[in-house]
Amino acid sequence: MTQLEQARAGKVTAEMEAVARKEGLSPVEIRDGIRDGSIVIATGSNREAARVVGIGSGLTTKVNASIGTSSDIVDLEMELEKARVAAATGADTLMELSTAGDLDAIRRAVLAATPLPVGSVPLYQAAAEAAESLGSSVAMTTDLLFDIIERQARDGIGFMAIHCGVNRLTVDVLRRQQQRNGGLVSRGGAFMVSWMSHQESENPLYAEFDRLLEILRAHDVVLSLGNGMRAGATGDATDPAQIQELIVNTQLAERAHRAGVQAMLEGPGHIPINEIEANIILEKRLSGGRPFYMLGPITTDIAPGYDHITAAIGSAWAAAYGTDFICYVTPAEHLGLPYPEDVRQGVIAARIAAHVGDMVKLGRRQPDLDMGTARRNLDWQRQFSLAIDPERARAVREARPGGDAEGCSMCGDQCALKVASGELLS
Numbered sequence: 001m002t003q004l005e006q007a008r009a010g011k012v013t014a015e016m017e018a019v020a021r022k023e024g025l026s027p028v029e030i031r032d033g034i035r036d037g038s039i040v041i042a043t044g045s046n047r048e049a050a051r052v053v054g055i056g057s058g059l060t061t062k063v064n065a066s067i068g069t070s071s072d073i074v075d076l077e078m079e080l081e082k083a084r085v086a087a088a089t090g091a092d093t094l095m096e097l098s099t100a101g102d103l104d105a106i107r108r109a110v111l112a113a114t115p116l117p118v119g120s121v122p123l124y125q126a127a128a129e130a131a132e133s134l135g136s137s138v139a140m141t142t143d144l145l146f147d148i149i150e151r152q153a154r155d156g157i158g159f160m161a162i163h164c165g166v167n168r169l170t171v172d173v174l175r176r177q178q179q180r181n182g183g184l185v186s187r188g189g190a191f192m193v194s195w196m197s198h199q200e201s202e203n204p205l206y207a208e209f210d211r212l213l214e215i216l217r218a219h220d221v222v223l224s225l226g227n228g229m230r231a232g233a234t235g236d237a238t239d240p241a242q243i244q245e246l247i248v249n250t251q252l253a254e255r256a257h258r259a260g261v262q263a264m265l266e267g268p269g270h271i272p273i274n275e276i277e278a279n280i281i282l283e284k285r286l287s288g289g290r291p292f293y294m295l296g297p298i299t300t301d302i303a304p305g306y307d308h309i310t311a312a313i314g315s316a317w318a319a320a321y322g323t324d325f326i327c328y329v330t331p332a333e334h335l336g337l338p339y340p341e342d343v344r345q346g347v348i349a350a351r352i353a354a355h356v357g358d359m360v361k362l363g364r365r366q367p368d369l370d371m372g373t374a375r376r377n378l379d380w381q382r383q384f385s386l387a388i389d390p391e392r393a394r395a396v397r398e399a400r401p402g403g404d405a406e407g408c409s410m411c412g413d414q415c416a417l418k419v420a421s422g423e424l425l426s
């Protein structure tokens, strides 16, 4: 039985208890959230050692780190190092998105190496295998696609981004709007549009949605309804094609829920900050409160090299307004395949954003109150222990000359905290 089916039967599972402990909530609250579809639990059906992560209403905002090879760089050792760095810097989940090399072997090596729940986009492997065995990715057969979904589920993939909402209606809306500043940037979305056009056929993930649900239900894989129409430029945010796909996805999420499959929805890519709240209201309103997994949201297009920052700005707003899960963006975004140091920076930036959002969404203020006190007391060890990245904080302080054991080299002898705080404040 899936977590959802067990929740419906009134059962509290070990996974629900683990999430409850981590979130400081009762197991019954977690169970009820799963039952009504506002919470999902990602783990992986045959991965006993994997962490269990809850995503959804009332829970802390979670951070995903994506890794994976491309046709230009296939280096399994580096991908395993990226997986290690992601877990060490505090990512909650990992997506293994390789598109080149021995994809089964890479996925299995990553699953064996990380304690994190692992997500995937099966369409990437289906396109790659079709290109190799059938001569072209658009020659992909429906059986090949479903075979790969099942293979990945059997291996222990915990959640899958699946582009079911790129159906004929969505593509028609895209065609009729004619213009798109940044084009199609979702690899899954672009591939599916191209496959449908070549095959003159409906998206099999939509047409045979029940077949998909059977596989996901058998392995309790969380269905993450992909955002194939997500904007790749801020000028395309919240456009008709993106909203049409969202509507289709909310209907499919309801069907998944009825079939006992946990589901969440993805969106929206690049977006100006003043449209973030509207996207969250739409997703929550149309889906009945299902978890929202936000990719980006990248808030300006003109800062390549710093997109971990452009995304962190958007993610903080998104988390504050109620998004549940954010996908990190690294400094290498739009420029090249991330290296391990890019992964580290991306995870830290996303964790900062998630925390900033949770201060508002969940009223989680205690860590900041504790840091304020530690700063006032010039208690450096306490400050490091509270820091999101203690290693970096310690390294910056230790790299500066001067400063005594109490103050720091910023103000030197004029350390305000030594001069006046003790006289006026308790």
Ligand code: SF4
Pocket (backbone or CB within 6 Å): 406, 407, 408, 409, 410, 411, 412, 414, 415, 416, 417, 418
């Ligand atoms: S020296 Fe300045 S920056 Fe450093 S702890 Fe004192 S007040 Fe803060």
